[in-house]
Amino acid sequence: MVFRRRPGGTFTEAVPARTRLDYLAFRELHHGAYLRFAQARTGDDHAATSLVDAAFTDLAAIWPDVLRSARPAAIAWSVLGRHIAALGAPAAPAAPDVPPAAHPGPDRSDALLLHGQLGLSVKETAEVMGIDEPSLRLLLRP
Numbered sequence: 001m002v003f004r005r006r007p008g009g010t011f012t013e014a015v016p017a018r019t020r021l022d023y024l025a026f027r028e029l030h031h032g033a034y035l036r037f038a039q040a041r042t043g044d045d046h047a048a049t050s051l052v053d054a055a056f057t058d059l060a061a062i063w064p065d066v067l068r069s070a071r072p073a074a075i076a077w078s079v080l081g082r083h084i085a086a087l088g089a090p091a092a093p094a095a096p097d098v099p100p101a102a103h104p105g106p107d108r109s110d111a112l113l114l115h116g117q118l119g120l121s122v123k124e125t126a127e128v129m130g131i132d133e134p135s136l137r138l139l140l141r142p
Contacts, residue, residue, distance in 0.1 A: 074130025111139040
């Protein structure tokens with residue numbers, strides 16, 4: 001069976017209904033956090049909406065492969081990150097208690113933004129980024 005995608009991230013009938021439902025459920029679960037993150041990174045609601053929509057369109061195109069992966073949310077987070085980086089959005093600012101010399105990497109700054117500034121719980125942040133909670137806790141350590 002060939003998987004096909006219509007523009008805008010919707011699937012044709014060639015994609016099994018279960019695959020479509022999995023995608024729609026994932027989108028529903030993560031869209032809000034992705035949008036808040038993109039808004040914080042870009043400072044522009046319109047650009048953030050476009051970035052998140054483009055990321056989900058790309059995910060729809062590869063969704064069957066994403067589902068077969070060990071960590072679908074990690075792939076999705078990476079796709080969103082590539083769209084944000086392509087826009088040239090600045091890296092997420094470090095939390096106030098992180099010394100400037102620490103220069104957190106993208107994963108750390110993303111975690112600090114999601115958890116520290118946007119108020120997602122540790123569990124929610126780990127789920128959005130597609131990492132386990134112990135790994136996230138390491139990223140959040142001062």
